[in-house]
Amino acid sequence: MQQSVFKALADPTRRLILRRLGERSMTAGELGQGLDISKPSLSHHFNVLKAADLVRSDRDGQSIIYSLNASVLEETIGLMLELVQGTTSEEQSHAQR
Amino acid sequence: MQQSVFKALADPTRRLILRRLGERSMTAGELGQGLDISKPSLSHHFNVLKAADLVRSDRDGQSIIYSLNASVLEETIGLMLELVQGTTSEEQSHAQR
């Protein structure tokens, strides 16, 4: 479950898509603009994002509108915060290269 | 820079390592306990985590002590929060499968 989310976040194209969807919902075509990548590849990325439930899709006529599902991201942020909060300042001060 | 962090987070073994280091700093050997994986594979994961600057290492005699570098995780959490905060409740309500 978290695995699919982190896998989805690992690709820069997908993170760009999420950033754009953070601004507003968009069609697949709009999301592809300026992204030097084929339509099928883009579609593959949508599938990965949907599998992680990071985005939802809605057909509107010929277009498919994608929107961000913020709650999944929020949960993930929550997990990451727990991790960071486990770290004591004592341990931080010892961290050095 | 962010790419190396998200790539590092994409693997479940590495996330487990980070969770353990969130509790306390540990040697490579300790981190490997109960992890059905070879030493070299574990070492590979340490390298990926170090490349992302998510962990730091310190030699202590024969052992190498790994510790979490929380600041990189914090920055990443910050980026993810920005993304989520871009989403309006209007858009949220439209998100449906």
Added chain:
DNA sequence: GACATATTTAGATAATTATCTAAATATCTA
């Protein structure tokens, strides 16, 4: 110095994944 312990590096292999082209599906309009 020889040996044991802890860990890493080197190199090979198998699994995963990102990408592409071609073809299929869905919708709209004339």
Added chain:
DNA sequence: TAGATATTTAGATAATTATCTAAATATGTC
């Protein structure tokens, strides 16, 4: 229904990555 537009699915290929064994490096102890 024919044609145009938007998007996806299928299938192949190339790149990336996780894993392993064997060997190397670093440290401590006798």
